[in-house]
Amino acid sequence: MSLKEEKMVSTTFNNLSDEKQTKIRRALLKEFSSEPLATAQVAPIVKTAGIARGAFYKYFDDLTDAYKYLYGVAMRDIHSEINNETGGQFQPQFYLDQVKAFVQGARDSEYFGLIKMHLMKNESLISQGSVDPATVTAPEWATMILSHEAIKQIIINPDSQARVMNHLSDALNLLAGKEHA
Template identity: 75%
Template sequence: MVSTTFTHLSNEKQTKIRQALLKEFSEQPLAIAQVAPIVKTAGIARGAFYKYFDDLIDAYKYLYGIAMQDIHSDIHNKASGQLDPQFYLNQVEAFVKGAQDSQYFGLIKMHLMKNESLVSQDNVDPTTVSSQEWATMILSHEAIKEIVINPKEQPIVMQRLAEALNLLAGKGKK
């Protein structure tokens, strides 16, 4: 978790460090990312990096959390209770567009291609949601992943997602 020392830095200094993190984590998979280019780009001492973050994974989780907050800020997250396939299709499209239009697109693409399995996630416990909701979340995430990695496939991925969600909602042919 980012330290209080980091949160007490000026906004300008925090932004400079976030930009250095973004550069490294967008260009290098987490498994080979290094502190040296980050501190050089940010203009900070190596010791300062470790005052702000426990390690590279901590810095990565911090930055990825910022990216997700930024992209999700314009997405309506209230489901109606009933499985509404169109709601989830709209959510996927909004997330993909938000990611593509953001400064974090390279980070998100690298995350989905290389880093997702290296960083523990605060995923929803499948025992706390219905099977239908859980399946919808998994399908939506995989659709996002496919579209981010292969943008030209968006129409077919969205069509397949629509078909699958309609089946889950009991609205499609089996």
């Protein structure tokens, strides 16, 4: 679920105090958690953050740039708690644990509304870095696609978690050459 950032946030933004950056991130989070990117507006962000509209455009090129920045922050925060070391072998349980950890990390984070909105409304609007299938094994590539879809279904419909995780487990075990775990 990584987001390819086409541009880093401006140097001007990076030079702000931590407190001011946090205030702006919270304003972005409020807007992007409640409004799809297509209908989000700068006005509520600058009002909540207590900054001038011109300052917003010194920090970000546009709303999409601000969205990509914030979504990148959310993904880094959630993924920082997840172990990405596979040990060099395709292990279905490892990937199941990763999906569970991501879903739980998303649920426990301040970014849950943003992530849910992203998966429901914004994902198709944002270019994301995709993995070239030539750089990973077929089971790894399939696992990435299946894991992303499982996360999406669980975040959007939490009641589906047990069913989705069972299907994911079955699919990963098939990819590993096992009929059932």
